[in-house]
Amino acid sequence: MAVPLLQVEGLELALRAGRSWLTVVEDVSFAIAPGEAVGLVGESGAGKTLTGLALLGLLPRELFRAAGRVRLEGEDILSLPERALRRLRGRRISMIFQEPMTALDPVFTVGEQIAETLRAHTGLSPVAAKARAVEALAEVGIPLPARRAEDYPHQLSGGMRQRVMIAIALACEPRLLVADEPTTALDVTIQAQIIDLLLRQVSARGTALLLVSHNIGVVRECCSRVVAMYAGQVVEDAPVDALLERPLHPYASGLLRSHPRFAPHRARLPSIGGRAPAPGAMPSGCRFAPRCAHRTTGCEAPQPLLPLEGRAVRCHRAAALDLPGAVP
Amino acid sequence: MLTRRRSRVIRHRVAQAVPTLILVSLVSFLILHIGPGDPALLLAGEFPTEESIAEIRQLYGFDRPIWEQYLSWVGQLLRGDLGLSLQSREPVMDLILNRLPNTLLIVCYAMVIAFVVGSVLGIAAAARRGSLVDRVATGVATIADALPYFWLAMLMVSVLALDWQLFPATGAVRFLEDPLGAIWTATLPAIALSISGIAQITRQLRAAMIEVLASPFVRTLRAKGLSPAAILWRHGLKNVGVTLLTVVGLVFSGKIGGTLLTETVFAIPGTGSALIQAAINKDYFVVQGIILMLAVLVFLVNLVVDLLYAVLDPRVE
Amino acid sequence: MSAPLLRVQDLRVAFPLRDSGDTLKAVDGVSFDVAEGETLGIIGESGSGKSTLGRAIVALLRPDAGRVELAGEDLFALPAPQLRRRRHAMQIIFQDPHAALNPRRRILDSVREPLDIAGEGSPAERTARALAMLARVGLDQAQAARFPHELSGGQKQRVNIARALVRRPRLLVADEATSALDVSIQADILNLYLDLQAEFGLTYVIITHDLAVAMHVSDRLAVMYLGRFVEVAPAATLEQAARHPYTRALLAAEPVALPSRLVTGARMPLQGEIPSPVDPPSGCRFRTRCPVAEPRCAAAEPAWRQVAPGHRVACHLVEGAAC
Ligand SMILES: Nc1ncnc2c1ncn2[C@@H]1O[C@H](COP(=O)(O)OP(=O)(O)OP(=O)(O)O)[C@@H](O)[C@H]1O
Ligand SMILES: Nc1ncnc2c1ncn2[C@@H]1O[C@H](COP(=O)(O)OP(=O)(O)O)[C@@H](O)[C@H]1O
Ligand code: SF4
Ligand code: SF4
Numbered sequence: 010m011a012v013p014l015l016q017v018e019g020l021e022l023a024l025r026a027g028r029s030w031l032t033v034v035e036d037v038s039f040a041i042a043p044g045e046a047v048g049l050v051g052e053s054g055a056g057k058t059l060t061g062l063a064l065l066g067l068l069p070r071e072l073f074r075a076a077g078r079v080r081l082e083g084e085d086i087l088s089l090p091e092r093a094l095r096r097l098r099g100r101r102i103s104m105i106f107q108e109p110m111t112a113l114d115p116v117f118t119v120g121e122q123i124a125e126t127l128r129a130h131t132g133l134s135p136v137a138a139k140a141r142a143v144e145a146l147a148e149v150g151i152p153l154p155a156r157r158a159e160d161y162p163h164q165l166s167g168g169m170r171q172r173v174m175i176a177i178a179l180a181c182e183p184r185l186l187v188a189d190e191p192t193t194a195l196d197v198t199i200q201a202q203i204i205d206l207l208l209r210q211v212s213a214r215g216t217a218l219l220l221v222s223h224n225i226g227v228v229r230e231c232c233s234r235v236v237a238m239y240a241g242q243v244v245e246d247a248p249v250d251a252l253l254e255r256p257l258h259p260y261a262s263g264l265l266r267s268h269p270r271f272a273p274h275r276a277r278l279p280s281i282g283g284r285a286p287a288p289g290a291m292p293s294g295c296r297f298a299p300r301c302a303h304r305t306t307g308c309e310a311p312q313p314l315l316p317l318e319g320r321a322v323r324c325h326r327a328a329a330l331d332l333p334g335a336v337p
Numbered sequence: 338m339l340t341r342r343r344s345r346v347i348r349h350r351v352a353q354a355v356p357t358l359i360l361v362s363l364v365s366f367l368i369l370h371i372g373p374g375d376p377a378l379l380l381a382g383e384f385p386t387e388e389s390i391a392e393i394r395q396l397y398g399f400d401r402p403i404w405e406q407y408l409s410w411v412g413q414l415l416r417g418d419l420g421l422s423l424q425s426r427e428p429v430m431d432l433i434l435n436r437l438p439n440t441l442l443i444v445c446y447a448m449v450i451a452f453v454v455g456s457v458l459g460i461a462a463a464a465r466r467g468s469l470v471d472r473v474a475t476g477v478a479t480i481a482d483a484l485p486y487f488w489l490a491m492l493m494v495s496v497l498a499l500d501w502q503l504f505p506a507t508g509a510v511r512f513l514e515d516p517l518g519a520i521w522t523a524t525l526p527a528i529a530l531s532i533s534g535i536a537q538i539t540r541q542l543r544a545a546m547i548e549v550l551a552s553p554f555v556r557t558l559r560a561k562g563l564s565p566a567a568i569l570w571r572h573g574l575k576n577v578g579v580t581l582l583t584v585v586g587l588v589f590s591g592k593i594g595g596t597l598l599t600e601t602v603f604a605i606p607g608t609g610s611a612l613i614q615a616a617i618n619k620d621y622f623v624v625q626g627i628i629l630m631l632a633v634l635v636f637l638v639n640l641v642v643d644l645l646y647a648v649l650d651p652r653v654e
Numbered sequence: 655m656s657a658p659l660l661r662v663q664d665l666r667v668a669f670p671l672r673d674s675g676d677t678l679k680a681v682d683g684v685s686f687d688v689a690e691g692e693t694l695g696i697i698g699e700s701g702s703g704k705s706t707l708g709r710a711i712v713a714l715l716r717p718d719a720g721r722v723e724l725a726g727e728d729l730f731a732l733p734a735p736q737l738r739r740r741r742h743a744m745q746i747i748f749q750d751p752h753a754a755l756n757p758r759r760r761i762l763d764s765v766r767e768p769l770d771i772a773g774e775g776s777p778a779e780r781t782a783r784a785l786a787m788l789a790r791v792g793l794d795q796a797q798a799a800r801f802p803h804e805l806s807g808g809q810k811q812r813v814n815i816a817r818a819l820v821r822r823p824r825l826l827v828a829d830e831a832t833s834a835l836d837v838s839i840q841a842d843i844l845n846l847y848l849d850l851q852a853e854f855g856l857t858y859v860i861i862t863h864d865l866a867v868a869m870h871v872s873d874r875l876a877v878m879y880l881g882r883f884v885e886v887a888p889a890a891t892l893e894q895a896a897r898h899p900y901t902r903a904l905l906a907a908e909p910v911a912l913p914s915r916l917v918t919g920a921r922m923p924l925q926g927e928i929p930s931p932v933d934p935p936s937g938c939r940f941r942t943r944c945p946v947a948e949p950r951c952a953a954a955e956p957a958w959r960q961v962a963p964g965h966r967v968a969c970h971l972v973e974g975a976a977c
């Protein structure tokens with residue numbers, strides 16, 4: 010692999026719980042090459058959003074403690090002072106969020122909110138920034154951009170707002186875009202439009218993409234590689250097609266197989282059963298063990314993330330198991 | 338700035354104001370008529386005679402139906418005629434116009450103090466929650482609320498004016514004749530008048546700003562690389578604008594009533610002290626005129642607040 | 655076929671708009687039948703009127719026109735007290751599993767409440783029935799004693815199902831009831847639906863914008879657009895032989911979780927967004943976004959055509975027997 014743009018190594022995030030710390034993300038490692046699109050999947054509470062926020066240094070330091078390394082073009086983000094992080098956010102690394110309804114400031118026009126990003130990072134004059142904001146709205150496919158620039162967020166539909174979020178995030182041509190469930194709140198038809206737009210925009214700019222989603226279909230369309238998280242850890246890191254054909258980790262397999270598409274019409278779905286453990290109540294060994302159908306001796310030991318067949322997997326039985334994937 | 342929808346909202350608000358104005362005039366009118374006893378008897382002075390009562394009844398038209406009296410009173414009102422003071426035989430309108438500048442000066446002055454101090458304290462407290470600033474601001478707000486007003490005013494007069502001689506203790510200087518002197522003289526009463534407003538604005542603004550800073554869009558702003566200062570002063574301030582407006586409107590209305598006490602304590606010849614004097618002297622037309630004037634002032638403040646809502650909040654329906 | 659359990663005829667619901675005096679036609683002429691024990695899926699974009707339709711079916715909302723018949727009885731022709739007595743027969747569960755439960759009541763009390771209101775049986779019997787239903791959806795006695803905030807989203811949705819079923823309804827409407835859940839939890843809930851249907855002979859109307867969910871659980875599917883149905887067909891038919899351009903666009907828009915070698919063709923996303931139901935397009939309502947629209951689509955509303963048994967389509971381009 011080429012020199013990575015982003016390298017995450019042993020990222021650990023702990024949340025302040027009174028006097029002690031509660032580890033919510035542990036031993037998360039993955040890398041993203043320049044221009045590469047990587048998906049981050051897992052069930053809710055797995056730590057996807059927190060990982061994304063940590064990449065921008067957005068977790069408040071009084072609430073969260075971060076350990077490990079997050080290197081963007083060699084620079085360690087976790088040790089950067091707030092002032093340096095501010096110069097980085099929005100310019101070299103951007104983020105868009107799931108809730109298009111609440112992610113924009115309700116009392117500023119969308120044009121102002123795009124121009125503001127430009128002004129924070131470039132020397133553009135207010136007039137030039139405004140003109141550029143209108144162009145940016147046109148680029149994300151908003152009709153009548155000059156008029157729409159004067160609109161407030163509540164005057165736009167959810168899909169339109171997510172387009173505005175994309176325009177804001179890409180305004181300064183960042184090297185990496187973290188998109189946290191950018192289409193989850195949208196209808197399939199609008200989701201398809203937004204995915205289309207997102208892909209065209211990042212490939213036109215050579216921007217790398219970390220796409221957080223619980224929809225593996227969306228990840229398959231956008232990404233070449235996927236990182237699956239379970240209970241705060243990465244459990245498998247693989248090319249998307251390889252994971253879909255033959256997942257190596259039992260959780261990844263379970264996730265794929267519980268999709269309604271893979272069961273016969275109106276037949277019971279092979280669900281994983283049970284629930285992910287809560288932070289603070291993690292099993293000492295493999296975190297998936299309480300729900301795993303392939304548990305044997307050796308599973309009581311903590312599982313490291315190990316390379317296997319050009320992937321990384323956190324299961325000592327991975328090589329021996331032949332697990333079903335998303336192939337009917 | 339003003340879209341068609343917003344101008345429609347504004348027209349609507351102004352139209353809604355008409356019934357309120359009519360109500361205000363009715364209440365002021367009825368002050369004299371609903372009260373116990375015969376108004377003519379009230380007006381006839383200490384030693385009424387049958388003839389003088391009849392004369393008064395005739396003079397003021399008390400023998401006519403009440404709605405007719407009201408209409409003719411409103412007619413006079415529209416011509417700027419509030420009647421004559423029973424005490425000084427001076428037109429009530431002149432009396433009010435003479436004293437109003439003193440009242441307006443301390444009210445506006447107190448508003449400026451309450452607004453500036455309250456906003457700074459409230460925003461600083463919200464920006465650094467749990468910090469020393471926050472504890473001081475919350476403490477100030479709590480104490481300011483608990484202080485007996487009269488005691489505070491007396492304390493200020495005795496320490497700042499009499500002991501240290503920083504400010505004149507009482508009285509007023511006409512603003513148009515000596516603006517600086519007038520402001521100087523009004524400082525003590527304005528501070529006294531502003532205290533509860535400071536508490537109110539600090540508390541409300543702190544709560545509103547904390548809520549705004551916790552909203553999801555703040556995360557977007559941080560992800561864009563904005564500084565905490567830009568988030569607080571640009572986005573935070575504009576978002577709490579509506580709350581600020583509401584509380585300023587409330588405080589302003591409260592202050593207009595508060596002048597009664599302040600002007601009396603500081604012996605300021607304003608409308609508030611005049612109202613109290615007139616009430617003691619049973620000078621009914623002055624009481625009626627001043628109450629009407631104060632009500633109209635409160636009403637105007639609220640109308641301006643309502644209109645500003647439509648300008649400040651793009652979501653206003 | 656025997657008489658349907660649910661029969662909806664030309665149902666219309668409009669909401670007056672306060673500003674302009676216009677009305678928003680959320681449901682604008684919908685007719686369908688659902689047989690006893692059958693599952694009808696309703697799919698469509700948000701704003702197409704699915705939830706409004708769902709609420710009208712269970713008489714939570716009075717339609718402006720049309721009929722809703724449950725077991726041959728016109729619900730809106732019934733006097734209020736009698737309608738109240740029919741309510742237990744038709745239940746609805748909503749998307750937000752949190753909102754539907756009283757945060758200050760224990761789970762058991764929430765589930766028992768419908769029985770308490772109806773005054774069925776002794777208090778001890780009611781508790782026993784509520785506990786049995788909770789056990790049936792997979793919650794034990796300890797969980798029954800908890801408060802809603804102590805349960806996960808999936809568990810709360812189970813509570814909502816238990817509460818809806820405790821008085822043994824005949825019809826259950828689920829409005830996006832699994833949309834807020836993770837795939838693995840969703841799978842558990844869908845399994846529960848199927849088990850409960852077999853056990854209690856329930857009739858379902860499943861409202862969702864998730865095509866895969868709708869295809870999996872439904873016997874028949876109805877596609878809704880801007881207040882109207884545009885296509886109704888058995889689930890398998892719809893998956894393989896959808897005829898309406900909107901249905902096809904919906905199917906094509908769904909991102910498939912299959913390895914690339916099994917994914918055929920590039921996706922053509924549907925352009926534009928759903929128009930406002932205040933002022934829907936003339937003729938065919940889909941014409942502003944339809945990739946194959948013709949001049950006649952603006953002029954006239956397409957009539958319903960039967961293209962195969964049980965497969966109805968409303969599109970000018972589709973040939974078939976009028977119905
Ligand atoms: N009480 C109401 N007053 C006014 N309009 C309403 C009301 N309820 C629903 N609507 C409108 O009716 C239309 C259909 O609403 P409905 O919620 O039934 O659609 P839906 O397809 O279920 O959407 P979603 O998937 O977003 O829930 C929408 O345009 C909605 O805004
Ligand atoms: N601000 C917070 N305070 C307390 N717990 C949090 C906070 N943010 C996240 N968590 C917890 O951290 C874990 C991971 O959360 P998150 O990153 O949001 O997961 P995902 O994005 O996969 O849904 C969860 O258990 C969640 O409850
Ligand atoms: S380590 Fe054991 S329990 Fe964990 S996933 Fe592998 S087989 Fe299952
Ligand atoms: S009737 Fe015309 S516009 Fe409507 S779906 Fe058919 S072809 Fe498209």
Ligand SMILES: [Mg+2]
Pocket residue numbers: 057058190
């Ligand atoms: Mg998340």
Ligand SMILES: [Mg+2]
Pocket residue numbers: 704705829830
């Ligand atoms: Mg809905």
